[in-house]
Amino acid sequence: MRLINRKPGPSWRISLAMLPFALLLVAYLAGSAARLAENPQDKLLPSVVQMADAVERMAFKEDPRSGRYLLWDDTAASLKRLAMGLAIAAALGLSLGILAGSLPLFGAALSPLLTVVSMIPPLAILPVLFIVFGLDELSKVMLIVLGITPVIARDLEQRAREIPAELLIKAQTLGANTWTLILRVVLPQLLPRLLIALQLALGSAWLFLIAAEAIASTDGLGYRIFLVRRYLAMDVILPYVAWITLLAWLMDLGLKRLTRAAFPWYEGGRA
C-alpha cells in the first residue's frame, strides 16, 4: 500500500501521538543524566528529582521572605492579566469587526485603519504604554489588548463580509432594521467565529503577557522565569514553562469545547 493511503487506527493514533513526546523526554533524561554524571553541580539540564524539589519549594512551601506560595500567586496574577486582556480584546474586536464588516460606510473608514494598526509591532510600543499607563497592571493588559485586537477585528470583519448577502436581504424582508439585523443575524453568526479567533490569538496573548511581565512586574509567571534566570535556575524555569504550556493548552481545549457546545449549528452549517 502506498504511504499516502495508509491511515492509523484509533489505538495506533494514540501511540503515534505519544511517540514524539516520549522521544523528547527520553532524550532530555539521557542528556541530563550524562551531564550530571560528569558534573553534579551542572545547572543546565536538571534531573527530575531536582525539578520536583523546585516545584515543591515554589508551589507547596511558603516563601520564607513573603510567606506566600509563589507558583499559585504568579499563576493568579498572570491569568488575571490574560483574562482581562482577552476579554477586552474580544469585545473590542467583535465590535470593530461587525462595524467594519457589515456596515459599508463604517468599513470604508475602519478597514484601512485596522490594516495599518495591525502592522505596528506591539512590543515596539511597549515603552509608550509604560509611559502612558504607568508600570502597573494597566499597561500589561493594554499590551495584550493592542496586540491581539487588530487580528481579531480583521478576522471577524472578513467573516462578517462572508455572510451571504441573501441572508441579510431575507432578514430585511422579515422586518429587521439595521440594528436588529446585526443583533439577530450578524452577531450570532460571528460568535462561534470569535471563539475560534480567540483560540488562534491565545499564543500571541501569552507572548505579550510574558514579555510585559519580564520587563516590568513584581509577580507573574513571566516575571518569575526572568527573575530566576539570574541564578541559572533551570530547575524552576523548566517546570514553569511546562505549567504555562499546560495552561495554554487547557484554554485552547476549553475554547474548542465551548464552541462546539454553545453553537451546535456551527460545524454543520459550514458543510
Add this chain to the structure above:
Amino acid sequence: MSFIQVRNVWQQYGDQTVLENLRLDIDQGEFCALVGASGCGKSTFLRMLLGQERPHRGQILLDDKPLVAEPDPSRGIVFQRYSVLPHLSVLDNVALGLELPRAPLLGRLFGRAKAEARTQAAQLLRRVGLDHALDKYPSQLSGGMQQRLAIAQALIMKPRMLLLDEPFGALDPGIRKDMHALLLELWQETGLTVLMVTHDLSEGFTLGTRLLVFDKVRNDPQAPGAYGARITYDLPLNLDRRATREAVAALPAHVTGALKTA
C-alpha cells in the same frame, strides 16, 4: 390600475445593458413564471422588484406608488440557496418574522408575545409539512425541506408579493414535484401575487398563470453589451386556474372567508 406597473425600465452595469425598455402590468393574484437563457436579466428584474437594485431608467410602481428601494416586509423572497438562517432552529426561523417588526430595539419578544409568535409559526410550519422538525437546525434538513422552511418564512410576513429566484433549481425531480404541488396549494389559499424565476420551461408552464420570456432581440457581435433583453413572449397559461381564481375573488367576502377556512 394594475397591481405592479413596470414603466420603461432599463438596467445597465457600466456599458453592459441588461434590460431594455421593459413595460409590463401585473395584476394582483397572478402567478408569473419568468424564463429565459442564463444572463438574460430575469434575475436582475426580480432583484429590482425586491428593491435590491434600482432601475437605471424608468420606474416600477406598486399600487401606483414607487417601489421602496430596499428590501422590506411587503415583498417575500425565496432564493435558491442561503434562504434560511443557519443559526436558528426551524421554529425560530419562522417566528423571527413575527418578532423583528414588533421589537425594533431588541429584535426578540418575551413571555406571552413570544409564545404566541411561536404558536403561529408552528401552525404555518404544519401547513408546509415541517411540524416534525421544529427544533432542528436548517443544516439537518434536506434541500427540499430547507426550501419549505424558506417559503414558510416568507409567508408568515403576509407579503404583498412573493418572489422566487430559482427556488427549486437545486432539488431532484421527485422532490421538485412535491414542491410544485405545495406552492400551488399555498398560492390558491393565500391569493398571493407570485413571480418566479426558473430556467426550467416545463416548471414555468405547469405553475404559472402567465409566462414571461426574456430574450435579447437585438445583438451586435462587435459590442455584446450594447443591447439588453426584453420580454419577447407574454403568454397567458392555465386559464382554468386563472378563471377559478377570478371567480373566487368575485364572490362576497363572507363566502370566501368560509372557503378559505374550509
